[in-house]
Amino acid sequence: MTCASLLRRGQAADTVGDLPDAPAPGERPVSDRLTACLRGDSIPAQFLRFVLVGGASTVVYALLFVAGHGWGYLTAHLVATAASTVLANELHRRLTFHADERVHWFTAQWEAGGVTVLGLLATSTALGLLDALTGDNHPVLQIATVVGVTAFIGLLRFIALRWIFRPAPARA
Structure with missing residues (x-):
């Protein structure tokens, strides 16, 4: 599935290549972004x-x-x-x-x-x-x-x- 909000990563993810354990300040968790994408x-x-x-x-x-x-x-x-x-x-x-x-x-x-x-x-x-x-x-x-x-x-x-x-x- 391609959804623009799922392609964004936190700063820590860019450094090590994995998704961070916690969302960056002001960023919604992956589950919230996925839910928002699915409801769109x-x-x-x-x-x-x-x-x-x-x-x-x-x-x-x-x-x-x-x-x-x-x-x-x-x-x-x-x-x-x-x-x-x-x-x-x-x-x-x-x-x-x-x-x-x-x-x-x-x-x-x-x-x-x-x-x-x-x-x-x-x-x-x-x-x-x-x-x-x-x-x-x-x-x-x-x-x-x-x-x-x-x-x-x-x-x-x-x-x-x-x-x-x-x-x-x-x-x-």
């Missing part, structure tokens, strides 16, 4: 929050997928995708893009959900191919396949949410 609206901060939310929703997906595995991989996949997508869309609206005041819940679900349909088609196709090629219904391999495809779709989703579905700026 810069693209790297938004992308890191996007990845963290994506990781959390992927854990929810995996738990639901394993719990519903007895229904068959496709049904478990659809249920887990629907639930984790609604959660991820809301977390992205509130945390990743700080848009809870600007974008209504339904709008966020509709726009991000539309992008998710592409991901659902891609992951379902990948699961179908995996099943056809291996004939193995091992959940770990299936989840790994979904995570790989989802990572690529997630990048496309970030681009869509960040630049395509961005609300127009408020007029003065």
Whole structure:
């Protein structure tokens, strides 16, 4: 992650090459600078929050997928995708893009959900191919396949949410 505030070092760090144990007078600790950077609206901060939310929703997906595995991989996949997508869309609206005041819940679900349909088609196709090629219904391999495809779709989703579905700026 690149954040300008993380590139600054105290005077002692320049001398020995390591971060000092305590911040220089008037300088905030590294943890405070990192927190401030993560809460900002810069693209790297938004992308890191996007990845963290994506990781959390992927854990929810995996738990639901394993719990519903007895229904068959496709049904478990659809249920887990629907639930984790609604959660991820809301977390992205509130945390990743700080848009809870600007974008209504339904709008966020509709726009991000539309992008998710592409991901659902891609992951379902990948699961179908995996099943056809291996004939193995091992959940770990299936989840790994979904995570790989989802990572690529997630990048496309970030681009869509960040630049395509961005609300127009408020007029003065």
